[in-house]
Amino acid sequence: MSTEGQVITCKAAIAWEAKKPLSIEDVQVAPPQAGEVRIKITHTALCHTDAYTLDGHDPEGLFPCILGHEAAGIVESVGEGVTEVKAGDHVIPCYQAECKECKFCLSGKTNLCGKVRSATGVGLMLSDRKSRFSKDGKVIYHFMGTSTFSEYTVVHAVSVAKVNPAAPLDKICLLGCGIPTGLGAVWNTAKVEKGANVAIFGLGTVGLAVAEGAKAAGAARIIGVDIDPSKFDRAKDFGVTETLNPKDHKKPTQEVIVEMTDGGVDYSFDCTGNVHVMRSALECCHKGWGTSVIIGVAASGQEISTRPFQLVTGRVWKGTAFGGFKSRSQVPELVEKYLKKEIKVDEYITHNMKLDDINEAFDLLHSGKCLRCVLQLSSL
Numbered sequence: 555m556s557t558e559g560q561v562i563t564c565k566a567a568i569a570w571e572a573k574k575p576l577s578i579e580d581v582q583v584a585p586p587q588a589g590e591v592r593i594k595i596t597h598t599a600l601c602h603t604d605a606y607t608l609d610g611h612d613p614e615g616l617f618p619c620i621l622g623h624e625a626a627g628i629v630e631s632v633g634e635g636v637t638e639v640k641a642g643d644h645v646i647p648c649y650q651a652e653c654k655e656c657k658f659c660l661s662g663k664t665n666l667c668g669k670v671r672s673a674t675g676v677g678l679m680l681s682d683r684k685s686r687f688s689k690d691g692k693v694i695y696h697f698m699g700t701s702t703f704s705e706y707t708v709v710h711a712v713s714v715a716k717v718n719p720a721a722p723l724d725k726i727c728l729l730g731c732g733i734p735t736g737l738g739a740v741w742n743t744a745k746v747e748k749g750a751n752v753a754i755f756g757l758g759t760v761g762l763a764v765a766e767g768a769k770a771a772g773a774a775r776i777i778g779v780d781i782d783p784s785k786f787d788r789a790k791d792f793g794v795t796e797t798l799n800p801k802d803h804k805k806p807t808q809e810v811i812v813e814m815t816d817g818g819v820d821y822s823f824d825c826t827g828n829v830h831v832m833r834s835a836l837e838c839c840h841k842g843w844g845t846s847v848i849i850g851v852a853a854s855g856q857e858i859s860t861r862p863f864q865l866v867t868g869r870v871w872k873g874t875a876f877g878g879f880k881s882r883s884q885v886p887e888l889v890e891k892y893l894k895k896e897i898k899v900d901e902y903i904t905h906n907m908k909l910d911d912i913n914e915a916f917d918l919l920h921s922g923k924c925l926r927c928v929l930q931l932s933s934l
């Protein structure tokens with residue numbers, strides 16, 4: 555029976571307030587309005603950014619909300635005027651939109667899109683500044699324009715990447731965030747070249763994807779830094795050539811790396827979200843040309859600092875969102891790369907669970923034992 559045009563009642567994990575476990579409850583999901591798409595989410599993974607917002611560190615965090623932004627699913631219905639996807643299409647919801655017509659999209663300089671960001675930042679849909687989620691009449695906010703911890707979600711059409719239906723949704727859900735972010739930080743933002751020396755701070759999913767991207771780019775040395783030594787063996791499988799635990803050294807990590815590399819690395823990446831680590835990452839870069847890319851998301855109120863002399867003497871500080879990939883255009887290309895075995899995806903999945911187990915999955919994420927945990931919400 556078609557659900558098009560109807561309110562759907564389905565299960566979702568509601569974050570009623572910060573720092574509290576999620577609650578699996580029935581929610582009402584309104585039909586998509588003009589320019590919107592309702593998606594049946596089949597699989598979602600958890601990213602550190604979901605934990606960051608749930609823990610109350612996100613200045614944009616709004617409660618109650620439905621978190622989740624690394625997922626895949628099938629279009630259930632589309633609103634008026636939506637032509638690029640239709641019911642039955644396999645899709646990846648993208649927290650970074652791509653409208654292809656705003657100042658950002660047309661600039662050729664960035665993957666950021668300005669079309670819906672003002673609405674997604676306050677948990678609403680653009681057309682009427684309302685939420686499509688409710689619980690017995692009470693508004694539940696959207697998150698990152700995706701809200702994938704729900705059996706059904708509504709997103710802006712500019713935030714939907716249509717992908718090859720031959721790709722397994724339980725794997726390619728990971729292409730909604732962490733893997734593209736790490737690969738793209740190397741390929742699009744830093745543009746690491748053959749023979750370069752690289753340092754990666756933080757060897758979770760994002761850091762490992764940086765390692766994978768750096769190896770593919772032909773980096774000579776890939777130094778993996780983490781305070782958890784249990785991360786090191788696996789990191790070597792992703793391309794890390796040397797490991798460094800800051801706790802094993804009296805000197806600041808940046809000094810250790812500068813000594814190891816005859817003056818510093820060509821590129822460094824922060825994949826921790828810790829502002830002190832971001833400073834180390836900048837300062838371990840080579841004088842004159844070293845570039846450091848901030849990927850990690852820092853908690854509300856945190857600020858970065860260094861001596862301006864570090865920049866005067868040629869180091870460059872950059873940041874990246876979704877690895878600089880244009881979502882609707884390039885996520886389908888990443889799916890094809892996965893199908894051709896040109897990029898890893900399965901290797902980042904350490905756990906598989908059901909939506910009901912989501913709080914256990916967050917505990918695993920916090921424990922450091924988990925790279926990506928994929929939750930199955932429904933079967934095809």
Ligand SMILES: NC(=O)C1=CN([C@@H]2O[C@H](COP(=O)(O)OP(=O)(O)OC[C@H]3O[C@@H](n4cnc5c(N)ncnc54)[C@H](O)[C@@H]3O)[C@@H](O)[C@H]2O)C=CC1
Pocket residue numbers: 601602603606731732735755756757758759760761779780781782785800825826827828831848849850851852874875876877922924925
């Ligand atoms: N800019 C963007 O578009 C995106 C940013 N992120 C952010 O990237 C960061 C990494 O995400 P995940 O890999 O999912 O997280 P994760 O929690 O799996 O990995 C973080 C790693 O950093 C290590 N670490 C923590 N403190 C450290 C320190 N002081 N020195 C060295 N290593 C340290 C941890 O042991 C862990 O291995 C998070 O801040 C996340 O919010 C994630 C996706 C997209």
Ligand SMILES: N[C@@H](CCC(=O)N[C@@H](CSC=O)C(=O)NCC(=O)O)C(=O)O
Pocket residue numbers: 601603604612613614615650666671731851875876
């Ligand atoms: N809401 C936070 C910032 C969170 C943030 O930086 N998000 C990243 C993606 S993290 C994915 O796991 C991002 O793409 N930012 C760009 C954007 O447009 O949101 C805050 O207010 O500081």
Ligand SMILES: [Zn+2]
Pocket residue numbers: 601602603604623624731732
């Ligand atoms: Zn993420």
Ligand SMILES: [Zn+2]
Pocket residue numbers: 651652653654655656657658659660666667668669
């Ligand atoms: Zn745009």
